[in-house]
Amino acid sequence: MTITGATRLLAIIGDPVAPLRSPAVFNAAFERLGHDMAFVAFQIKAGDLECAWPAFVAMANLDGLVITMPHKEAVLPLLAALGPTAQLTHSVNTIRRRADGAFEGDMFDxxxxxxxxxxxxxxxxxxxxxxxxxxxxxxxxxxxxxxxxxxxxxxxxxxxxxxxxxxxxxxxxxxxxxxxxxxxxxxxxxxxxxxxxxxxxxxxxxxxxxxxxxxxxxxxxxxxxxxxxxxxxxxxxxxxxxxxxxxxxxxxxxxxxxxxxxxxxxx
Amino acid sequence: MTITGATRLLAIIGDPVAPLRSPAVFNAAFERLGHDMAFVAFQIKAGDLECAWPAFVAMANLDGLVITMPHKEAVLPLLAALGPTAQLTHSVNTIRRRADGAFEGDMFDxxxxxxxxxxxxxxxxxxxxxxxxxxxxxxxxxxxxxxxxxxxxxxxxxxxxxxxxxxxxxxxxxxxxxxxxxxxxxxxxxxxxxxxxxxxxxxxxxxxxxxxxxxxxxxxxxxxxxxxxxxxxxxxxxxxxxxxxxxxxxxxxxxxxxxxxxxxxxx
Structure with a gap:
């Protein structure tokens, strides 16, 4: 797995991030599948999500986010659209970029x-x-x-x-x-x-x-x-x-x- | 190189990012040196840097940034302190996190x-x-x-x-x-x-x-x-x-x- 400037990014947002398993699981899959993608963790503490959000929208090479504690509910008002399970549970764990550049999310826990x-x-x-x-x-x-x-x-x-x-x-x-x-x-x-x-x-x-x-x-x-x-x-x-x-x-x-x-x- | 939730992050901010050589150069060094660090690109277009900045400050696992076109001058007012060459040239290409969590930068081009x-x-x-x-x-x-x-x-x-x-x-x-x-x-x-x-x-x-x-x-x-x-x-x-x-x-x-x-x- 070689990360270059052309590598597409995915990230998990949470706090703490050190114990999270998603980066290793996703990166192993990308390597196995030959996808030029990398999955990193962004450690953002409770209360900082809203001020940090414009960066994720602005990062043109960031294709999606996984959301974990403590942000699964706080992220809802920041999204352009919610899937059916997110609407039902009022929480989100996965976010993808739409063709118009905005983010939509749903809950798969x-x-x-x-x-x-x-x-x-x-x-x-x-x-x-x-x-x-x-x-x-x-x-x-x-x-x-x-x-x-x-x-x-x-x-x-x-x-x-x-x-x-x-x-x-x-x-x-x-x-x-x-x-x-x-x-x-x-x-x-x-x-x-x-x-x-x-x-x-x-x-x-x-x-x-x-x-x-x-x-x-x-x-x-x-x-x-x-x-x-x-x-x-x-x-x-x-x-x-x-x-x-x-x-x-x-x-x-x-x-x-x-x-x-x-x-x-x-x- | 295995990126996990514990991996420390560095990033280059620029637009475009696909042609940039820094991610490959830094990641090869981290692998050779056995550092649990990853270097990714954040594609941020001109004019979006200021709104994106709070995220970089908030990311507790982000230890530093390399800045390239078109942000080398725009980043100056966002930093807590400038090194001597940045002061002289009014431009910055490298930013590190201080012990107090704020960012300082200098110019090494x-x-x-x-x-x-x-x-x-x-x-x-x-x-x-x-x-x-x-x-x-x-x-x-x-x-x-x-x-x-x-x-x-x-x-x-x-x-x-x-x-x-x-x-x-x-x-x-x-x-x-x-x-x-x-x-x-x-x-x-x-x-x-x-x-x-x-x-x-x-x-x-x-x-x-x-x-x-x-x-x-x-x-x-x-x-x-x-x-x-x-x-x-x-x-x-x-x-x-x-x-x-x-x-x-x-x-x-x-x-x-x-x-x-x-x-x-x-x-």
Whole structure:
């Protein structure tokens, strides 16, 4: 991979950026595919996005952006147009340049999770799902699971307002999925999802009572690093099938690449 | 070279960017030296620099910038501090981040030219020099040649105002070098310099009457691409020693790297 003045740029905007996996994943794909493109990180802290934005619009060799914490919601008013999932979830993770030079964005975190689950052999259609965590990631994931035809979606969040807002959103847009509030008790579910940040830091408690899991259940986590969270480790010890935050990240990257028009990613 | 989220960034700002050599030169050095750094181009057109600037200040993983056409003068009011050559020439080509997060810049185009000349075995000290072209690059080069102890500096530019301005600047700051206006006739000089853009485009006339060169003279050109301009080709045919825009660019890169604190560049 040789970056020259002619190399087209993509970037991920976030803070912190050092732990992000997207640059390595995208650059490895560009090298494999022979695309003269480079993917770098722009470390922009919360509150600086709006003042920095005109530069991204002005950079004529910047073809797209991936947006991560803490900017997924703040970026919305800066875009010329929003895709359907961005409109639904009020958050954006991928932005591309239109022919007129303006940026439009959509949200693929939830569909990336769903894609990772399906590629691991666990389509959510018709399944009874427990999801713990109703923040930005949880909202995107719950919408994707409902869109994919989950039979029931039982939600829990320690913040009641978030839980109620997501429940109302799902009731309004996905009437065919039975959505209800519940508890972090995995008994009776086909698929159990951690969509909280618990597991990111050493010593974090588990968001779900893993001692109540049984081997026929599927356990999915959103934490990419460490890939094997305490929840994933406990689930594997019991004999559950698992999908990790890495699987979700691969799905996000795949869908972002398709939205950005990167040819050959998944052939 | 693997770019990750932890890779530190440097960038060149200009328009156009596709022909620029700096990204390939810097990235090859980073790979050779084992530095986790990447050098990319930001294509920003004239007039967009000021609105884009806050992003570069905000990008916490961006350690420095190289500035090229058309921004070398426009960037001055955006910087927190100017080095001595930037103050003298009212132009900047390299910017680094200070400990307080603000940017400071200096100008190494002229010193890069001088460095290239010296490394080719032609120190300007005590020499009689003809320089054609008194624009931004010519100003920086003439200052560097005078600072390095050129005995006489004879200048020509088709725009009389530029010629007069540079002559006045040199008189004021380098009284030990004899500076005068002249003609693009190389007879009687030790070193002959093209600092005009002539030679960049196919069919350009030569800025200097090459038929009047003699083999003992040294001919230097600022055009990096094509490396062998009609002037360089004519000088070589006559038997003159030559230095090219590539030699100048290597000197600029070497001095920019030193200013940016990149370790091991020239060992």
């Amino acid at each position: 939830g569909e990336g999770f769903r894609d990772g689950l399906e590629r691991a052999g666990h389509p959510p259609r018709g399944k009874r799902i427990l999801q713990v965590g109703c923040g930005a990631a949880g909202t995107a994931i719950a919408c994707a699971l409902a869109r994919a035809g989950a039979a029931t979606l039982t939600l829990y969040d320690s913040a009641a307002a978030r839980l109620e807002a997501l429940t109302a959103l799902l009731h309004a847009h996905f009437p065919e999925t039975k959505v209800q509030a519940g508890h972090p008790d995995p008994r009776g579910f086909d698929i159990v999802v951690n969509a909280t940040p618990l597991g990111l830091r050493p010593g974090d408690p588990m968001s779900i009572d893993a001692s109540l899991l049984s081997p026929s259940q599927i356990v999915a986590d959103v934490i990419p690093n460490p890939e094997v969270t305490p929840l994933i480790a406990a689930a594997r010890a019991i004999g559950c099938a698992t999908t990790t935050g890495r699987d979700m990240h691969e799905g996000q990257a795949r869908l972002a690449a398709a939205y950005l028009g990167i040819k050959g990613w998944d052939v | 002229g010193e890069g030219f001088r460095d290239g000349l010296e490394r080719a075995g032609h120190p300007p000290r005590g020499k009689r020099i003809l320089q054609v072209g008194c624009g931004a690059a010519g100003t920086a080069i003439a200052c560097a040649l005078a600072r390095a102890g050129a005995a006489t500096l004879t200048l020509y530019d088709s725009a009389a105002a530029r010629l007069e301005a540079l002559t006045a600047l040199l008189h004021a700051h380098f009284p030990e070098t004899k500076v005068q206006a002249g003609h693009p006739d190389p007879r009687g000089f030790d070193i002959v310099v093209n600092a005009t853009p002539l030679g960049l485009r196919p069919g350009d006339p030569m800025s200097i009457d090459a038929s009047l060169l003699s083999p003992s003279q040294i001919v230097a050109d600022v055009i990096p691409n094509p490396e062998v301009t009609p002037l360089i080709a004519a000088a070589r045919a006559i038997g003159c020693a030559t230095t090219t825009g590539r030699d100048m660019h290597e000197g600029q890169a070497r001095l920019a790297a030193a200013y940016l604190g990149i370790k091991g560049w020239d060992v």
